[in-house]
Every structure is written in structure tokens, then in C-alpha cells.
């Protein structure tokens with residue numbers, strides 16, 4: 001049995017103190033000349049792709065798909081540049097118990113760890129590096145993978161949970177694959193959108209009330225389990241490996 005645990009980033013692993021939003025705003029201003037472009041755009045639980053697209057649409061800058069690909073690539077570059085500065089400006093923190101939990105999970109040989117985040121890959125890795133959470137997390141689903149969070153989670157599952165690629169499987173004589181089955185895959189996140197994305201993919205969700213939603217709200221959204229926080233490593237492990 002191979003368990004796959006896929007983590008959301010903001011308000012689940014860490015809180016940047018607003019550094020991400022600040023950097024996105026500055027990047028948009030740098031490229032499109034509009035200040036506070038995202039201030040009326042609801043970002044919670046959305047992918048960065050979705051947030052950026054809404055920013056363009058709100059300010060009548062959204063054209064066709066080809067232009068969008070180019071605009072998105074330029075935006076990611078600018079955002080990465082701004083985030084390196086704003087991470088130092090905005091005081092944030094690692095959510096309680098996260099380093100201990102990641103170490104405990106990484107120590108098991110029946111676990112694959114990954115990310116299922118709305119952050120772009122590069123900005124995600126910058127945040128994790130800044131908060132020293134990058135030792136066990138690098139692959140997964142990211143903000144440029146999809147506009148819709150459920151589709152991003154699908155990519156995370158493909159990359160982390162599915163075992164060896166088919167081409168390698170035959171070379172290793174492993175026809176059955178060593179991937180996780182759906183009930184061995186968990187999405188860990190803080191918003192109803194994390195929960196909905198897990199359900200859309202037929203996998204389980206561990207929701208954590210370290211963001212804007214209460215445990216009750218997360219349960220109402222369909223979370224398999226909702227906890228106040230992830231500070232009690234033994235409790236979390238008993239949930240994941242019940």
C-alpha cells in the first residue's frame with residue numbers, strides 16, 4: 001500500500017503574511033500599470049491562473065488564449081521577482097506542527113509526499129524555501145496547471161500518486177504499478193475548494209481550520225476529516241493511516 005499525501009500551501013503549511021498577494025499586485029502593476037489590481041478579486045482556494053485571469057478580465061485586458069499564455073508567462077516571471085522581496089517585507093509563519101508532520105511522513109517508506117496548490121510552481125518553491133519546508137516537498141500540482149482547482153489536483157495525482165510512468169513500468173516488470181489507489185490519496189488543505197477538488201477526483205480530504213474556514217464549515221463542505229490544526233502529529237498520522 002502506497003499512501004500519497006498532497007498538501008496545499010497557503011494557510012495549510014505556512015502563512016506568508018500577505019507576501020504573495022503583495023507580490024502579485026506589484027507584478028501586475030509592473031506589467032500592466034494598474035495598482036491594486038486584485039483587491040476586489042476573491043482569491044481564497046483559487047489557482048493563481050484563475051486569479052490572474054480574473055485580474056485581466058476585471059481591467060478589460062483579457063484577450064484570446066494565445067495572448068493569455070504569453071501574458072501568464074510574463075506575469076509568473078514578474079511575480080517571482082517581486083516575491084523574493086515581499087517575503088522579507090511581510091512577517092509570516094509556519095503553521096503549527098508542520099515541520100514535525102512532514103518529517104514524520106517523509107520517514108515512512110509507504111508514503112509519497114507532494115503538493116496540490118494554487119501557487120505557481122516557482123513561487124510555491126520560493127515560499128517553501130523561505131520557510132524551510134522544502135526538504136520533502138517539490139513535485140505536485142501547481143497554479144499554472146489549470147484554471148480550475150480540481151484539474152490542478154488531477155495533475156498532482158498524475159505526477160505524485162500514480163507510480164512509475166508506463167514506460168518505466170514495463171522495463172521494471174511492474175505491471176501492477178506501485179501507485180496509490182484513490183482511497184490511499186489525501187488532499188490536505190484549508191478551504192472548501194480544497195475539499196471540493198478532492199471530491200471531484202474521488203480522493204480523500206483532510207481539512208484544517210488554519211485559514212478562514214472553521215472545522216464545521218469544512219466538514220459541511222464534505223471533508224472526510226477536519227481538524228483545528230495539524231499540531232498533533234500522532235493524531236494526524238492516525239487519521240491518514242487509519
Ligand SMILES: [Mg+2]
Pocket residue numbers: 008009010011012045189190191211
Ligand atoms: Mg490554502
